[in-house]
Amino acid sequence: MRKEKDYLGEVELPDNAFYGINSKRATENFPTTGEQFDEKFIWAYFMIKKAAAILNKELGYLPENIANAITQACDEWETLKKSIIVDPLSGGAGTAVNMNINEIIANRASQILGKELGSYFVNPFDHVNLHQSTNDTFPTAGKIAVILRLRELIQAVIKLQEIIQKKEKEYYTIRKVGRTQLMDGPPIMLGQEFGAWADALARDRWRLNKVEERIRSVNLGGTAIGTGVGAPKDYILKIVEITRQVTGVKIAKAENLIDMTQNLDVFSEIHGLLKSAAVNLYKISNDIRLLSSGPHTAIGELIPPPVQIGSSIMPGKINPVIPEYVMQLSHVVFGNDVIVTSACSLGNLELNQFVPIIVHYTLKSLYFLKNACDALTKYIDKIEVNHQKCEKNLESSFSNLTPLIKIFGYDIVSAAVKQAKWDIEKTLKILAKKSGISESELRKKLNVQKMTGLGFNL
Structure with a gap:
């Protein structure tokens, strides 16, 4: 010793x-x-x-x-x-x-x-x-690391968006029932549902790309409180440039080193965007769980890939384990956002004493979200569709009668649906009898293409 x-x-x-x-x-x-x-x-x-x-x-x-x-x-x-x-x-x-x-x-x-x-x-x-202090080296190391992890996450989001867009094209002509509040709604194409997910990710991709501009500004050279005490002017003027050359990361010297030493709001900003990305990943994952639920006793329109056994006691069971994994990681990011936001607000005067927890949980959320995107990309690529279940669910949905409101009005169609006990065929018979319009003519009005926006230019 x-x-x-x-x-x-x-x-x-x-x-x-x-x-x-x-x-x-x-x-x-x-x-x-x-x-x-x-x-x-x-x-x-x-x-x-x-x-x-x-x-x-x-x-x-x-x-x-x-x-x-x-x-x-x-x-x-x-x-x-x-x-x-x-x-x-x-x-x-x-x-x-x-x-x-x-x-x-x-x-x-x-x-x-x-x-x-x-x-x-x-x-x-x-x-x-x-010529250094913890107070300029630590946050600068944190920002460099965040930039590198941010770039990895952006690439993972791009890959996920691309695989969802591939599925959007593949499934664009598959008709199915839409749902609001988990209840039957107007028809939609399965590809349109995937397209909406892809567009949500496109927003995340744009937001995450833009925020790097603000995380690049560092206080290196400011030493203890941003005034550069203990460091000569020639060092202060050059240290960010040399660090940029050594790391290959495009950081920039902050215009106000004092501001950048005491205020860490940029971490709150970036983590807010990570939370938004987690919200979209959670929504997509939960939608996949719902659309594949059952599969025989519920919606069952998507067929989840059998990546592992679903039960230690129920034979043949397959569960949506990857969407559940993504949802769990999203929950962690939601919690981390509370930590980072609170810690960023609690800096006192010339320094934020909680920079370790701010940097640590920002990096952790970046890492978790990348893992979530990677796992979900592989999973969605293997998802299949139960075409028969999509058609069956669509045919049995009374929300298909929505276009008839233009002919009969909301109250008359609603009364007919109730009288027919939510049976579409019976509803059409009731309306045909009341109006003198044949059932075949009424069916022509139920144009799924128009209802999904495919029958005309939007």
């Missing part, structure tokens, strides 16, 4: 530990929640440290050997990430996380230069964290 000291006291650490005294204290202060850091966030944080080392060397603030060792250590982030022992939801606005990463890089860089772990020949404060 090795011992490390600071102004708070002394702590024992394993000899081979890349983390240091601040990281160890954090594990004692913040018992683990079981939550894990998003990989993109870890990568982004290491790359910010790499960019700072490159710039500080370029500007003459770091010796070349130390800067090069820090850069090499940052490039080894995937190996070193196992030494991140601080919980994602630790207190202190992310200071413990920043120090955990600083200590890991410092120890590995020291080792690269032939020094022992814990010697801090490369210092976590004076070298790795030079």
Whole structure:
């Protein structure tokens, strides 16, 4: 065991530990929640440290050997990430996380230069964290990670939209009964139902694309409260550009670093759009469950793919497990939105102390929604249609009589339906007898093509 000291006291650490005294204290202060850091966030944080080392060397603030060792250590982030022992939801606005990463890089860089772990020949404060603060590095790492996860989600939404549009074309001539409040409504084409889902996703796709413009603005270089205290002007002016080059992510220096340090409303904005996407995924999934329900004793118009057995006791049962999976993940996103919204509003004066929970649950929602889209895309691609059930349900729906209102009026048709005990054939006989119009002529008025909008140009 090795011992490390600071102004708070002394702590024992394993000899081979890349983390240091601040990281160890954090594990004692913040018992683990079981939550894990998003990989993109870890990568982004290491790359910010790499960019700072490159710039500080370029500007003459770091010796070349130390800067090069820090850069090499940052490039080894995937190996070193196992030494991140601080919980994602630790207190202190992310200071413990920043120090955990600083200590890991410092120890590995020291080792690269032939020094022992814990010697801090490369210092976590004076070298790795030079001209930085938790308050500008943590939210910037969060925003870079969000941009990368956002792009993944957008691609997943596009694939889901495309497979639904494929089904829209495939099913566009399949007639079926529409439903309002789960009760029979006017006829609709199955393809039209899929088309409505695709259009909802198109809105999500557009909204998510546009919001990246606002998440790009970062406060890197602002240090503690956005004033740049502790950092020279030449560093402040260049650090975002160097970080952009290192990460390949198009971030931009905020016009007002103080504003961007204390106000995290952009996370509330983006998570609101994630909630909207979750709403649409939930609606689509639940519609699929309803349309495939039964299948013999209920609607049964869609045939769910048999991706797994549906019961441990009922033989041959198939359940809509993927839509249910998507709905569960959507519920998590709904809950995360409450957390993120509340935390964004609770920043005080020059800093939002809850940036760890804001970043963590935004990234988690992005990841969950991507998984939901991926699973639903594969599932919908395998969905089949029960053509006979669609026709049977349509033929037995008294809502098909809606066009007759133009001839007889609402009250007369309603009275006939009630008299016939909701039997279509009997209703037509009653109306034919009252009006003198033949049943065959009345049936011609029940034009499904017109009722679904296919018989004329909308």
